[in-house]
Amino acid sequence: MDINDRYLRELTIGESPTEKGLTRKEGFTISVASEIMAILALATDFKDFKERLAQMVVAFDRKGKPVTADDLGVTGALMVLLKDTVEPTLLQSLEGSPVFIHAGPFANIAHGSNSIIADKIALKLVGEDGIVVTEAGFSSEVGMEKFFNIKCRASGDIPSAVLLVSTIRALKMHGGGPTVSPGSPLAPEYTQENLDLLRKGIPNVLKHVSNAVKFGVPVVVAINHRATDTQAEIDLLRNACKQSGAFDAVVSKHWALGSLGAVDLAKAMYAATEHPSNFKFLYQLSLPLKDKIEIISKEMYGAGEITYSEEALEKIRQYEEQGFGTLPVCMAKTPLSLTADPTVKGAPVGSLYLLPI
Numbered sequence: 152m153d154i155n156d157r158y159l160r161e162l163t164i165g166e167s168p169t170e171k172g173l174t175r176k177e178g179f180t181i182s183v184a185s186e187i188m189a190i191l192a193l194a195t196d197f198k199d200f201k202e203r204l205a206q207m208v209v210a211f212d213r214k215g216k217p218v219t220a221d222d223l224g225v226t227g228a229l230m231v232l233l234k235d236t237v238e239p240t241l242l243q244s245l246e247g248s249p250v251f252i253h254a255g256p257f258a259n260i261a262h263g264s265n266s267i268i269a270d271k272i273a274l275k276l277v278g279e280d281g282i283v284v285t286e287a288g289f290s291s292e293v294g295m296e297k298f299f300n301i302k303c304r305a306s307g308d309i310p311s312a313v314l315l316v317s318t319i320r321a322l323k324m325h326g327g328g329p330t331v332s333p334g335s336p337l338a339p340e341y342t343q344e345n346l347d348l349l350r351k352g353i354p355n356v357l358k359h360v361s362n363a364v365k366f367g368v369p370v371v372v373a374i375n376h377r378a379t380d381t382q383a384e385i386d387l388l389r390n391a392c393k394q395s396g397a398f399d400a401v402v403s404k405h406w407a408l409g410s411l412g413a414v415d416l417a418k419a420m421y422a423a424t425e426h427p428s429n430f431k432f433l434y435q436l437s438l439p440l441k442d443k444i445e446i447i448s449k450e451m452y453g454a455g456e457i458t459y460s461e462e463a464l465e466k467i468r469q470y471e472e473q474g475f476g477t478l479p480v481c482m483a484k485t486p487l488s489l490t491a492d493p494t495v496k497g498a499p500v501g502s503l504y505l506l507p508i
Contacts (some may be wrong), residue, residue, distance in 0.1 A: 154179040154280035177482055180411045187233070189261035192254035193305045194268065197237055202229040204229050217473055220301060239269040246410055249276075255288070260483045262297040265287030267306040274308070282424060289486035291359040292300075293314065299366050300447075300477045309430045312398070312423035313363040314368045317356045319380045321347060325496040326352025326370070353388060355499040356490060357395045362451050369398035369430040371419050376404045376412075398423045436477050443480040444508060452489050453500035463508045 153159075153357035160181070162292065165174035182188055186207060194200035205221035212218055220226050256262060264480035267283050273283040303309060320341050324331060326348040329338040335409035340348055356372065363370040372392040374385060385402055392400035399419040404412030434446045441459075444467075448454040459467075470476060487493035491506055 157181075166175070169247045178328040183255050184260060185255050186261075187229075188254055188257040191233070192237055192256055192262065192264055192266040193302065194237065194266070195271070195306065196217060197234075200233075200237055200338065201226065201230055204233075215469060221355040225340075239266065239272060240440060248410075256296035258288030258297065258445075259486050262301045262481060263323050264298050264302045267302065267308075270306065270308060275503035284309075284420075285310075291490075292489055293482075293486045294482055296433065296447060296451050297481060301481060304432070304436075304479060308366075310368060311428060312420060312426070313366075313368055313383065314358055314373055314420060315356070315370055315397075316373045317388070317392075318375045318376055318377065319384050320377060321390065322352035322356055323348045324352065326350070327356040327496070328352075331396060340444060342379045344384060346383060346387055348382055349387060352497065353391045355489070355496070356388070357391060358453060358498040360392060360395050360397045364396045365450060367431045369423040369426045369428060371416070372397050372400040372422050373382075374400060374402045375417050376402050376406070378407075398426060436479065440471060440476055440480060444482070447480060448506050448508075449484055452484075452492075452506060455500070457508055459508045503505070 156179075159179040161176065161178045163174050165172075165179050184192060190203045191200065194203055205219065205226040207220045208217040209220055209223065210218040220229060239251040242250045242252055244250055251265070251269040251273055253266040255265070264287055270283060270285050273285075274281075277283055286294075287302075288294035291313075295449070299310075313426075320337075323341055323345060327347055328340045328345075328470065331337065331341070360370050360372065372389075374380075374388060376385075389400040389402075398421070401416045401419045403416045405416075406412070434443045438446075445457050447455050484491060485493040488495045489498055
């Protein structure tokens with residue numbers, strides 16, 4: 152059975168006549184949506200992986216106290232099943248560059264980062280003068296924020312620079328361009344020069360540049376080139392990024408030319424890693440959970456006001472009473488918008504933006 156099949160995310164069991172009508176909804180969670188995947192990516196070694204699994208909260212008892220995997224006596228069984236998963240898979244690019252593939256929890260619900268173990272092996276292999284490129288999934292307010300505030304705290308490794316990928320086509324959509332539907336031809340706004348639409352969408356990428364700069368590291372914007380991009384559009388985007396605080400903004404044509412199309416980008420990234428940085432976390436762990444949530448929401452998403460449901464407030468109270476208040480916050484949020492609404496494009500900020508929790 153392929154448990155990653157999307158059709159199995161929600162299903163009904165108990166349909167047989169022998170079940171006496173006792174049907175119920177069930178479903179399979181795909182690997183990258185599993186909490187175990189997120190734990191694997193944050194483990195620093197085999198022992199740490201086991202300890203993290205043992206502390207995994209799987210339920211709450213009738214008194215509201217957390218029940219862990221160790222409480223159920225299943226930590227050993229989990230390790231037997233997962234003992235080989237701590238080893239990264241070594242692949243290579245079409246041109247022979249080594250690549251580690253290891254873990255990939257969704258950044259819209261988890262932290263969205265490659266494993267700490269893979270990073271540390273790669274850093275050891277390249278040596279002190281080498282450079283390792285690691286992924287922080289989705290956008291800056293989702294994957295990057297969690298990469299810094301969650302993964303970097305767990306690993307102790309501090310990045311030297313941020314590579315932010317953007318496309319002119321996507322920014323035109325954020326500027327109010329027509330809806331893009333899979334399988335349908337692109338509207339002419341996306342295949343022809345349209346500086347006005349691009350200019351309206353550029354605030355979106357500038358917000359992402361601003362988000363990265365807040366962590367105190369240099370930011371390079373990679374303009375992922377498409378054949379329909381014009382020089383005027385490229386110049387408009389590049390100048391806007393550099394004027395807003397980006398260390399550099401470079402066109403990359405690796406999709407067409409392979410590594411030769413990314414030489415300028417690689418040079419810019421190398422220069423950024425040599426540039427002085429002053430990395431800092433977005434918030435201190437000692438702050439109350441609500442304060443951490445509001446800092447993330449206002450600084451990363453641009454929210455002007457945060458409203459809490461009664462359920463959210465009760466969970467925050469419960470987590471703090473149970474001793475989880477000093478942990479980093481992992482926000483579940485759509486990567487399709489800076490807001491909580493995937494249909495809202497651009498970069499709404501301040502009073503224009505109300506974030507429900």
